[in-house]
Amino acid sequence: MATSRILRYVESRKNLTGSVFGLVGLGLTVAGLAGSLWPVVVGGLYAAGALIAPPERPDTPEFARPSEQLEELRQDFAKLRDYLTEVSLPAPAAGRLTDLNELITSLLDPGWVADALITDPEAVHSLSRAIRQDIPESVDAYVRTRWWSRLQPSAEPPEHHLERQLTVLHDEAHALAAGIHEAEARRQESHTHYLEERRQAP
Template identity: 40%
Template sequence: MMLRYLGSTKNLAGCVGGLAGLGLYLAGVIGWLWPVVVVALYAAGALLAPPEKVRLLPDASGELRVSLETLISSVSSQASRMPESTVDTVRRIAEVLADLLAQPARLSADPDLRHSVVRLVRTDLPLSVESFLNLPRWFASRRAGAAAELVAQLDLLEAEAHRIAERFYAADVDRQADHTRYLRDRDA
């Protein structure tokens, strides 16, 4: 608790106020009351500073990465039961999601995007794979529709993962395009 306050905006603003009071004393503006002035300016700075932002949702990116890695290892261990190429599709989806989860602060800045990633990692991708793997092996191998459903679901999830990544990296792409325009205009 104390360490959190030491790095808070309120403490930093209070310190600036206290240093201003000390500066006034050193400049000869205030006399023997300087300790009272320093404390008063510290208190004013601390009281006037904006409060820290409230974070109701903890950063769960680490948990999501673990969930994603667990899913990949589970799918890899069941590869013989999965239709051809679906394991690779799951890995491609996981690769896109892992890249997004590697930047937790940036992901947390967009709640809609974060929700989409959480939904893909915790619900959509596991549900698709589990639904197929929970079918009896003999049934899934005889019924082509079950494999086709899994392939279709994974294709949809891969497309969604790419749409999410495009939204996530849109500012970077725009910055790159701006730089290209700048370079072209500079040479003209």
């Protein structure tokens, strides 16, 4: 720890600037201008250089590019689908989950839809939350509650909650897809207006 701090200081702007000023002091000493006070002159110039040096600027953190984020999301979705194949679900919930998986697959498949998705950070976040949190949590909660309901039957069967949750998630994913389609439609319309205005220009 101490060694790394020393190395960081040696390479710092303060030390480098102070060293340059200190060399100037040594030059004055060699020229006979510092006299017997040369250690004070050299030390003072070093300190002055270290004080006026600009502060260290930490490196900007590097984050995954949007395309990399989408690829990681595809990998996590593949893991989720593997997990879901091991879970036994009632037919209505299984059907709703199949529809949801197909919709997410169509959004993540490489192509123009995924390219449009990349440009919308909120959409990527929403899809990421569904894959990494909402869907697995809904299914896991159903599995755990179903086990308890066998011992202590509840008023509302756990599969009803699962169906309602998957319906909400499907609606959210459908709205996300509709938003991408709407953005592309606006883009097409804008290009039409541009071409028509260009034709009418003198």
